[in-house]
Amino acid sequence: MDKSTIVCRCEEITVGDVENAIAQGAETFDDVKRLTRGGMGLCQGKTCRTVISELIAQLKGESVAAVPVPRLRMPLRPIPMEILAANQSGTSAMFDLLDQASRKERQEK
Amino acid sequence: MSREYDTIIIGGGIIGNGIAYHLSEVQSDGILVLDKNYPLSGTSGSTQAWIWIHSKSPSWYAEFSLYSAELYGYLQRKIGDIEFDRAGGISPFFTETEREQAFKLAECQAEVGIEIQVLNREDALAREPALSPKILGAMYSPADGNVNPMRLVEQYMRASKKNGVTFEYYNPVTGIEKQQGSFIVTTAKTVFRCKKLILSAGIWTRELGKLLGIDVPVKPVRGQIIITEPLAPLMKHTLSIMRQTSNGEVLVGNSQENAGIDRRSTLDVMIETANMAVKYVPDLAKAKVVRGFSGLRVMPEDEFPIFGVVPGIENLYVAALHSGITLSPLIGTLMTELITGGETSVPIDRFSITRFA
Numbered sequence: 001m002d003k004s005t006i007v008c009r010c011e012e013i014t015v016g017d018v019e020n021a022i023a024q025g026a027e028t029f030d031d032v033k034r035l036t037r038g039g040m041g042l043c044q045g046k047t048c049r050t051v052i053s054e055l056i057a058q059l060k061g062e063s064v065a066a067v068p069v070p071r072l073r074m075p076l077r078p079i080p081m082e083i084l085a086a087n088q089s090g091t092s093a094m095f096d097l098l099d100q101a102s103r104k105e106r107q108e109k
Numbered sequence: 110m111s112r113e114y115d116t117i118i119i120g121g122g123i124i125g126n127g128i129a130y131h132l133s134e135v136q137s138d139g140i141l142v143l144d145k146n147y148p149l150s151g152t153s154g155s156t157q158a159w160i161w162i163h164s165k166s167p168s169w170y171a172e173f174s175l176y177s178a179e180l181y182g183y184l185q186r187k188i189g190d191i192e193f194d195r196a197g198g199i200s201p202f203f204t205e206t207e208r209e210q211a212f213k214l215a216e217c218q219a220e221v222g223i224e225i226q227v228l229n230r231e232d233a234l235a236r237e238p239a240l241s242p243k244i245l246g247a248m249y250s251p252a253d254g255n256v257n258p259m260r261l262v263e264q265y266m267r268a269s270k271k272n273g274v275t276f277e278y279y280n281p282v283t284g285i286e287k288q289q290g291s292f293i294v295t296t297a298k299t300v301f302r303c304k305k306l307i308l309s310a311g312i313w314t315r316e317l318g319k320l321l322g323i324d325v326p327v328k329p330v331r332g333q334i335i336i337t338e339p340l341a342p343l344m345k346h347t348l349s350i351m352r353q354t355s356n357g358e359v360l361v362g363n364s365q366e367n368a369g370i371d372r373r374s375t376l377d378v379m380i381e382t383a384n385m386a387v388k389y390v391p392d393l394a395k396a397k398v399v400r401g402f403s404g405l406r407v408m409p410e411d412e413f414p415i416f417g418v419v420p421g422i423e424n425l426y427v428a429a430l431h432s433g434i435t436l437s438p439l440i441g442t443l444m445t446e447l448i449t450g451g452e453t454s455v456p457i458d459r460f461s462i463t464r465f466a
């Protein structure tokens with residue numbers, strides 16, 4: 001493959017970009033993703049996952065099976081914010097920065 | 110045969126890399142950074158990456174954070190583009206109680222030189238038109254901003270390598286011993302020997318400390334984030350629950366959970382986060398969420414940074430803290446001053462690990 005061949009269409013990442021990442025020590029799809037943004041776009045790696053994993057295997061002289069599989073991220077398909085927000089959740093894990101600041105200021109006194 | 114270095118840094122996140130880079134500016138060789146995975150696999154690869162100052166409390170901590178923010182422009186000139194954006198920070202509020210809290214906070218922060226304006230609804234909307242008209246007002250500070258954490262770590266590594274630092278990835282530390290003035294650091298692949306040792310392995314610093322009989326009281330606190338598809342420029346500032354990156358995605362999230370070492374996303378928190386997103390910025394309703402991720406905050410017992418020398422074991426240093434993105438250049442600078450035997454340019458006694466004794 002040519003260095004300029006695009007492997008991740010969403011983020012326009014090329015073979016050369018992936019090679020660079022691997023030269024910097026990246027060994028997995030997730031490593032390459034964080035360095036290049038390949039796989040972070042709209043399709044979330046559905047198109048490029050295999051190609052990038054194969055490139056890693058090739059460059060490292062391993063079999064594709066030896067390259068760890070990437071983590072899949074929820075939601076598996078893009079979903080409008082309002083659909084998520086139309087639901088109510090049972091927990092409250094949220095915190096308020098202003099409230100937290102006031103609490104700490106009081107603790108200090 | 111063991112390999113020898115002057116200084117070994119365990120943990121190649123934003124903190125370990127920040128220290129390695131700053132140290133490499135004054136000590137050109139003999140530095141090794143070890144990581145059990147690849148550097149962005151820990152907390153530094155799953156963060157909001159705000160450079161956040163104005164609602165840090167108490168004010169001495171906000172002031173400390175401000176010093177670090179001031180270093181960022183200079184850092185970017187030295188190591189290359191890290192997408193540093195001093196966008197200004199906005200914390201919207203919805204109740205009168207919060208408005209009172211905001212005025213009090215602004216007063217405290219003014220004493221240490223941090224400017225906060227408490228805006229009414231109209232002024233807040235004029236400044237950040239994407240905000241909901243239902244807000245009562247907002248705090249605004251020009252001190253805050255954000256950075257791209259992936260670029261930051263990458264540029265730190267590049268600059269450090271140029272300065273002679275060695276990196277070893279996928280090489281976990283499994284044992285540490287002190288023998289005749291040297292540390293023997295055993296890893297999965299090699300045995301290393303060094304004079305000075307720095308523990309900066311995020312939430313795993315506690316485990317490493319145990320190998321030397323010290324307790325570094327940090328625990329993981331999970332935070333979940335959701336990310337939208339790239340959107341046209343929508344918000345200008347770093348908001349207290351979200352920010353838009355330079356390529357258009359919006360990152361939303363401010364959850365805190367004690368979930369141990371568990372980095373899954375959960376639907377209930379994603380739902381809550383989405384509700385919060387549209388409450389603050391109604392235009393986000395139509396935006397598509399493409400991904401959720403979570404990260405584990407490196408949370409010290411009293412929530413303030415733990416860094417500096419470890420008394421009792423000569424040449425041992427520790428750096429484990431939350432808000433590591435905000436504080437990275439300052440921690441790197443101060444640790445370098447300490448390691449090279451100088452006096453720190455800012456007093457750091459209150460961050461000593463001895464406070465937990």
Ligand SMILES: Cc1cc2nc3c(=O)[nH]c(=O)nc-3n(C[C@H](O)[C@H](O)[C@H](O)COP(=O)(O)OP(=O)(O)OC[C@H]3O[C@@H](n4cnc5c(N)ncnc54)[C@H](O)[C@@H]3O)c2cc1C
Nearest residue numbers: 120122123124145151152153159282311332404433434435
């Ligand atoms: C959701 C979320 C949002 C956040 N938002 C912000 C924010 O807006 N602004 C801000 O300033 N901060 C924020 N933070 C905090 C910030 O991200 C952290 O303080 C920072 O990333 C910690 O960096 P670190 O280098 O200490 O840890 P890490 O990035 O976790 O690095 C530690 C490294 O040590 C390595 N390691 C562990 N054990 C071993 C071993 N035995 N041998 C070798 N290597 C080892 C790991 O592989 C890892 O790479 C946020 C955190 C979360 C989770």
